[in-house]
Amino acid sequence: MITLNINNHSYEVDASPDMPLLWAIRDMAGLTGTKFGCGIAQCGACTVHIDGKPVRSCSFPVAAAAGKKITTIEGLHERIGEAVQKAWIELQVPQCGYCQSGQIMSATALLKTKSNPSDADIDTAMQGNLCRCGTYQRIRSAIHHAAELIK
Amino acid sequence: MNQHITNINRRNFLRLTGITGAGLVVGLSSKANGIETVENLTSALESYEFSPFVLIEKSGQITIFNPKPEMGQGTFQSIPALIAEELEVSLDKVTIKQTGGEKKFGPGQSAGGSASVRTSYMNLRKVGASAREMLIKAASQQWNVPVEECFAENASIIHQPTGKKLSYGELAEAASKIEAPKSPKLKDPKDFKILGKSSPRPDVPLKVNGKAQFGIDASVPGMVYASIERCPVFGSKLTSYDAAAAMKVKGVIAVETCERIHGVYRSEGVAVIAENYWAAVQGRKVLIVKWDNQGNEKFNSKTYEQGLRDAAKEEGAIDHQQGDFDKAFAEAPVKLEAFYETPVVSHSPVEPMNCLASWHDGDKLEIWTSTQVPGNIVTEFSKTYGVTPENLKVNTLFNGGGFGRRLYPDYVHEAVQLTKKLGKPVKTIWTREDDTKQGPFRPMTYSAMKGALDAKGKAIAFQHKVIAPTLDMKKDYDKTKTNGTMTEGISEQKYEIEHMKNLYVHHYLHVPLAAWRAVTSTTLAFSHECFIDEMAVAAKKDPLAFRLEMLTKESDTKNVLNKLKEVSQWNKPLPAGWGRGVAQYEFFAGLGGYVIEVSKKGTGIKIEKVYAVIDLGTVVNPDTTKGQVEGAAVMALTAAIKNGITFDKGQTVQSNYHNNPLVRINEMPKVEVHILTNGGPKIKGVGEPGLPPFAPALCNAIFAATGKRIRRLPFDINKIA
Numbered sequence: 001m002i003t004l005n006i007n008n009h010s011y012e013v014d015a016s017p018d019m020p021l022l023w024a025i026r027d028m029a030g031l032t033g034t035k036f037g038c039g040i041a042q043c044g045a046c047t048v049h050i051d052g053k054p055v056r057s058c059s060f061p062v063a064a065a066a067g068k069k070i071t072t073i074e075g076l077h078e079r080i081g082e083a084v085q086k087a088w089i090e091l092q093v094p095q096c097g098y099c100q101s102g103q104i105m106s107a108t109a110l111l112k113t114k115s116n117p118s119d120a121d122i123d124t125a126m127q128g129n130l131c132r133c134g135t136y137q138r139i140r141s142a143i144h145h146a147a148e149l150i151k
Numbered sequence: 152m153n154q155h156i157t158n159i160n161r162r163n164f165l166r167l168t169g170i171t172g173a174g175l176v177v178g179l180s181s182k183a184n185g186i187e188t189v190e191n192l193t194s195a196l197e198s199y200e201f202s203p204f205v206l207i208e209k210s211g212q213i214t215i216f217n218p219k220p221e222m223g224q225g226t227f228q229s230i231p232a233l234i235a236e237e238l239e240v241s242l243d244k245v246t247i248k249q250t251g252g253e254k255k256f257g258p259g260q261s262a263g264g265s266a267s268v269r270t271s272y273m274n275l276r277k278v279g280a281s282a283r284e285m286l287i288k289a290a291s292q293q294w295n296v297p298v299e300e301c302f303a304e305n306a307s308i309i310h311q312p313t314g315k316k317l318s319y320g321e322l323a324e325a326a327s328k329i330e331a332p333k334s335p336k337l338k339d340p341k342d343f344k345i346l347g348k349s350s351p352r353p354d355v356p357l358k359v360n361g362k363a364q365f366g367i368d369a370s371v372p373g374m375v376y377a378s379i380e381r382c383p384v385f386g387s388k389l390t391s392y393d394a395a396a397a398m399k400v401k402g403v404i405a406v407e408t409c410e411r412i413h414g415v416y417r418s419e420g421v422a423v424i425a426e427n428y429w430a431a432v433q434g435r436k437v438l439i440v441k442w443d444n445q446g447n448e449k450f451n452s453k454t455y456e457q458g459l460r461d462a463a464k465e466e467g468a469i470d471h472q473q474g475d476f477d478k479a480f481a482e483a484p485v486k487l488e489a490f491y492e493t494p495v496v497s498h499s500p501v502e503p504m505n506c507l508a509s510w511h512d513g514d515k516l517e518i519w520t521s522t523q524v525p526g527n528i529v530t531e532f533s534k535t536y537g538v539t540p541e542n543l544k545v546n547t548l549f550n551g552g553g554f555g556r557r558l559y560p561d562y563v564h565e566a567v568q569l570t571k572k573l574g575k576p577v578k579t580i581w582t583r584e585d586d587t588k589q590g591p592f593r594p595m596t597y598s599a600m601k602g603a604l605d606a607k608g609k610a611i612a613f614q615h616k617v618i619a620p621t622l623d624m625k626k627d628y629d630k631t632k633t634n635g636t637m638t639e640g641i642s643e644q645k646y647e648i649e650h651m652k653n654l655y656v657h658h659y660l661h662v663p664l665a666a667w668r669a670v671t672s673t674t675l676a677f678s679h680e681c682f683i684d685e686m687a688v689a690a691k692k693d694p695l696a697f698r699l700e701m702l703t704k705e706s707d708t709k710n711v712l713n714k715l716k717e718v719s720q721w722n723k724p725l726p727a728g729w730g731r732g733v734a735q736y737e738f739f740a741g742l743g744g745y746v747i748e749v750s751k752k753g754t755g756i757k758i759e760k761v762y763a764v765i766d767l768g769t770v771v772n773p774d775t776t777k778g779q780v781e782g783a784a785v786m787a788l789t790a791a792i793k794n795g796i797t798f799d800k801g802q803t804v805q806s807n808y809h810n811n812p813l814v815r816i817n818e819m820p821k822v823e824v825h826i827l828t829n830g831g832p833k834i835k836g837v838g839e840p841g842l843p844p845f846a847p848a849l850c851n852a853i854f855a856a857t858g859k860r861i862r863r864l865p866f867d868i869n870k871i872a
Binding site for chain 2: 015016019020023027028030031032033034035036037038039040042043045072073074076085088089092093094095096097098099100101104122123126127129130131132133134135136137138139140
């Protein structure tokens with residue numbers, strides 16, 4: 001049994017230590033907002049925060065997450081995260097929406113370190129998150145908008 | 152539609168949709184010669200053709216049934232909005248339920264071809280308007296006042312002179328006893344509150360907090376997970392497998408075969424089934440499977456592509472002919488020929504294919520999945536698996552991207568066979584590698600172009616010969632016939648050229664193929680519109696002026712080009728080292744065009760600005776439309792400049808996003824979208840027309856900036872020598 005702290009709740013999961021954290025979150029903790037896209041940290045759909053830092057949970061062994069503070073899209077109840085979600089709604093960013101949990105987790109992590117990111121900062125922080133619908137232009141605008149909202 | 156039901160009654164309908172408490176139900180009936188009339192529950196429920204699209208309960212709860220799956224194109228808003236507008240309710244007061252292929256909801260339960268709004272616009276508005284008129288009538292009877300004195304507003308009927316008010320819930324029962332009007336009066340578009348406005352989409356809040364349910368998120372008690380090994384070499388047959396090692400992996404409970412059914416393409420797979428998905432994947436890694444490749448291991452892209460070039464020498468079947476092309480071309484003073492090539496590409500929605508299926512109680516089947524075609528699943532699977540349509544329930548969840556991939560339920564077949572064999576609910580999830588390697592793919596098209604000009608540089612002869620496989624993968628193709636899907640749009644362009652002969656040459660490809668967003672127009676627009684540019688250059692004319700000279704008659708195409716000219720300030724000089732290109736394309740889904748500006752950056756090209764125009768006639772949601780075009784530009788850019796799919800040793804070379812990359816945020820150009828709505832009542836599609844003209848506008852711009860003519864996709868945008 002491995003104990004995980006996800007969104008300030010404690011979960012006991014019966015998982016092999018090398019199982020990616022993603023599957024523990026989705027199939028064992030039942031939190032399906034975090035998505036599976038590629039399994040090799042290329043698309044970012046599985047992005048969660050571990051101790052506040054963005055991590056690709058599809059490539060992060062569940063055993064390594066024990067004892068750490070894991071935040072998923074369902075637990076993003078803090079000022080910056082909620083500003084990002086608000087900006088995402090105001091600019092109607094999502095299309096199919098599948099990648100957007102990961103986009104929002106990455107954007108929130110960016111705004112935590114840089115409250116007023118430049119376009120170059122956005123390129124660097126968001127390059128790991130693919131969007132097949134092509135919502136990138138709105139993602140960029142929404143990050144700038146969220147930066148205004150948190151001022 | 153050869154089965155009929157005689158026992159549909161109110162009780163069955165209420166059970167079917169999980170609704171308790173009577174109320175007003177309004178929908179469409181197609182029993183009278185296919186002409187749709189609106190009927191209410193009490194008068195029409197005996198007819199199984201009745202499709203109940205809106206339900207108003209006594210509690211005031213309003214439910215709208217949406218037959219068009221949501222995959223990012225906005226049908227979760229645009230379709231219910233058609234009813235809500237006429238019904239005078241705002242969408243945030245409505246519960247939207249996706250239909251699941253139920254016979255009651257008729258044959259239109261699918262999303263594809265940019266057709267959802269176009270095919271629903273009048274019918275669903277009539278449903279809303281009928282319900283409104285019935286509610287008004289019910290109120291007028293209750294108050295004993297003329298209907299003319301009553302109007303609907305914000306889910307209530309109001310008596311104008313007195314200000315008396317009754318809510319829809321209070322009127323629902325009385326309204327349900329009133330006969331539905333056969334031709335309800337539709338609202339004047341100038342009074343629209345939702346349609347034509349950039350209204351927020353009700354699915355968006357769910358998509359920013361993790362609550363949106365996609366197919367992959369479905370779960371039921373007792374379900375098990377499957378990961379399926381399929382032949383890496385297309386066209387192989389399963390010889391044998393050894394499950395011993397897989398069965399030893401902790402959590403693995405079974406190994407079973409299943410068949411992937413994709414049109415004429417069939418392939419057997421071996422599924423490892425486990426208590427959790429990760430265990431199934433681990434079991435699959437140690438599974439030993441032997442395949443008989445049937446000689447297909449020799450297949451590769453290089454040889455096939457040479458085959459396409461060789462096939463171009465065939466005359467081909469006539470797709471469209473006018474004037475005398477051969478004579479005009481032979482005698483013309485200026486002649487051009489060029490050969491264009493495009494790649495195979497993948498759909499690669501970020502949500503991999505998946506399906507949860509449960510065979511239960513002997514003869515019942517329930518499916519939870521992301522699909523564009525719930526209606527087809529019910530009709531097709533009930534035949535294939537011997538389940539009555541009434542016993543086959545499909546739960547249509549949000550699609551994590553469709554792009555045409557989810558028009559094909561091959562992945563649903565596998566899950567259904569596995570649950571039937573195991574007697575348990577089974578959830579299959581394709582890995583990204585499965586998705587990338589197994590297809591189905593958009594095929595390439597190759598194009599042999601010919602054009603001729605007279606001495607004044609006027610286009611007088613034109614030929615577009617398409618060399619390609621067909622999407623249905625049939626080997627015994629009748630080569631005397633053209634194929635409308637594979638020549639899509641080439642004979643529909645509005646350019647007035649006197650002599651034209653368009654042709655199609657079939658060249659068989661055995662790998663699984665599929666429609667991709669904007670289908671074959673995505674490759675044919677490239678060859679067509681780049682070659683028009685080549686003709687403009689040969690004529691020593693401005694490419695946009697050259698096009699307009701061929702459009703003397705009024706047309707939507709002419710309007711699109713004029714709008715592009717205006718919004719891009721086409722005649723304004725660009726900085727040194729920059730170039731701009733234009734392209735448009737009209738096809739079954741609609742009409743769009745681009746002007747793209749690029750600049751030289753070292754050995755490469757930077758896309759400075761993208762101006763898009765989409766012609767719709769009528770727009771339902773401008774903001775959704777703009778988003779669709781922005782996204783189409785990105786998808787088209789990926790297809791133009793990223794690797795695409797290639798084959799070697801009979802199998803797909805690429806496996807995941809690292810070697811089948813998509814455009815990322817740092818590569819996203821600035822896209823400015825303009826919508827033309829002066830096309831009259833004919834509605835054109837939104838989801839696809841933004842795709843085809845992108846690549847030719849980009850390549851025409853690169854020619855303008857560098858003098859280099861790109862005739863093969865994909866190309867490396869960072870190396871334009």
